[in-house]
Amino acid sequence: MFLNSWSIALVICGLVVTFLMGFAARSGIRVLFHWNPDSDANRQIQLENEIWLTSTLVECALGVQIISLVVFVLAADFYSQAIVGAMCATGSLLANNFGVPALIVKIGGVFFYGFWIVLHQLDIRSEHYPLVRLKYVYLLLLLPFLALDLTLGVLYVAGLHPDIITSCCAVVFGETAGGGPNLLSGWSPRLSLSLFYGSALALLAIGIVLLVRWRMWASLLFSSLCLWFFLLALMAVTTVFSSYIYAMPFHKCPFCILKAEYHYIGFLLYVPLFLGAFLGMSVIVAEPLRSLDGLEEVVPRFQKRAVVSCLALLLVFVGVATYPYLRYLILGGEG
């Protein structure tokens, strides 16, 4: 189902990211082979210039990847209007085996490209550029991931077959119209909620401990808990909170909240969640760099800021997620 605007937009996003990362990798290879900080030869000066090119390219690629993630979800919602049995984006993502993996890889891409930018920002704060090699090895490792992203996206779109009326036969009867498939069915809301709020409190406690006195084990715990909370939050939004936003007990979908009907509240939920989780996880990414030459002050400062911002953003997320739920409990639903 390539011939519609959404598929074309997805392909354009994929090609733009590939183009930008491809160029970044090209200069990455040059840097890996010829980088010599002690030299003041022309080539070294040129390579130092190229570092700027690479970082600009990866930053742009990250921007496009974030846009592509939103386009992917909205495209899935569009496809649902053409596929029998799909009521919304969830249905069309489950329409073949590549939808959900493509989404997961896209989300992963946002985090992995982001970590590269964290490394780069830390690196350029030091006069010696201590992370150059690490940064470019990481960049080259991202390439297969990028290829996987593009391939899964293309396979997903290629595997979608719209059910249109044909002149030769009767209607193909798919799933019944009611309900539609739900992601993650079978989770008990009570368990989800206790885990969700419990983890949020634990995260807050460890964050405060870290801010008072920095400990290596605590930073590891903080970042791991951030990852856990991120996954848990996605699950809680899907199985519990979304129903309260839709005001429909059986509509459990993490994607429809991004639409105009629900005042784009999904963006207010996901932007703080993704950003907060990303900053929280970048704490442990930066941890091994604390002792590196020229980064002794930069890394701790970054980590403290990251912990504070992470906690603030996740509080915003918890607040926005809880609001429709509390409103229901107090006012008793819409009416």
Added chain:
Amino acid sequence: MDSGLRKHLNILDYTLLSLWRRRLKNLSILLVFAGVIFLVASFELVTQALTETADRALRNVPEITLQRLSAGRQETVPLTYMERLRGIFGIREIVPRVWGYYFDEVSGANYTVMGMDRRRMPGGKEMDLALARGDMPDPEERGAAVIGQGVETVLRQKGGSLLSLFRPDLSQVSFEIAGVFAPATDILTSDLIVLHPEDARDLFRIPSGMATDLLVYVANADEVSTIARKIATLLPDTRVLTRTQIRKTYQVVFGWRSGFASVCLLTALTAFVIFAWDKASGLSPEERREISVLKILGWETADILAIRFWEGLLVAGLAFVLGCTAAYVHVVFYDASLFRPVLVGWSVIRPDLRLLPTPELANFLLIFCGSVLPYLAATVIPAWRSASVPAETALSGM
């Protein structure tokens, strides 16, 4: 004020001055870019408006439409089929419909002629509300017709008060005009002539006891697919169309057409991207001097990249606003006259369709992906090249 923010405000200030100094070059890029965005946005908005109009129109379509097929072609349905469906629980009403196209040789127009018993249709009594003039004739009354605006225009040009049509054997039959549909319903009624079912049978010479298709109204929307499946089993020679299916087909067709148009526009986009790359790459000696002077004054590569970034963003943002506004004006006030034939189709009586798109964030995102993203990607590398001009260029007299 935060020093980082102040720095960016200063850079933005410098960028605006720099854009103004090279206004001719920037204006040419801006206009071409706005043109490309106008094309992409027009298609997107027309598709959105058409999909919405079709969606609105389909709200009144019966849940299931039943057609009989013979040798792969549509044939008339015997009314006895209705009896065979009576046993299916959940069907609210079955209404036989006689309809077809009538080619008027004088005006060269194709009318849609329709005859059905509106007493049996849910909501049939409210059809009076859709009329601009006159009344729906009494269901028993023969020889009266209700026509659409397009048909009325043709009739007025001919100068008659009666609607005269010819049977297949060229014998004439005339109808009185009982009412005219309101212009607001044009997309459905512009070329429509509504007759008594027996009059329609007589006009097309369809034997009594036959209908073109059967409209099946279902009480509970959740049961539609089950009932449709039962009908298909019970009457294997029929084609069962559900409303959802028709809507999805429209969606796919509009999506396909706009996708096809987008692919055609990709050539324009590629040409523009090459143009933008070329414009951004070709640094004039003055620009090189300017950059190297800035570097001597202490600016870093990152600052010059920031200028380029703001330049690109300002040009792209302005072109985006211009292109989208022009597209909206084109679609709403000029009825998308440039592209409508591609998306709507061709006909002599074309409904005077008012396209009123209600663009959402998703539509703008789509237009953004199809225009601004490739532009920004194309200008990143030239921006870096210009930012990496060495400081000594100014000293060497370049």
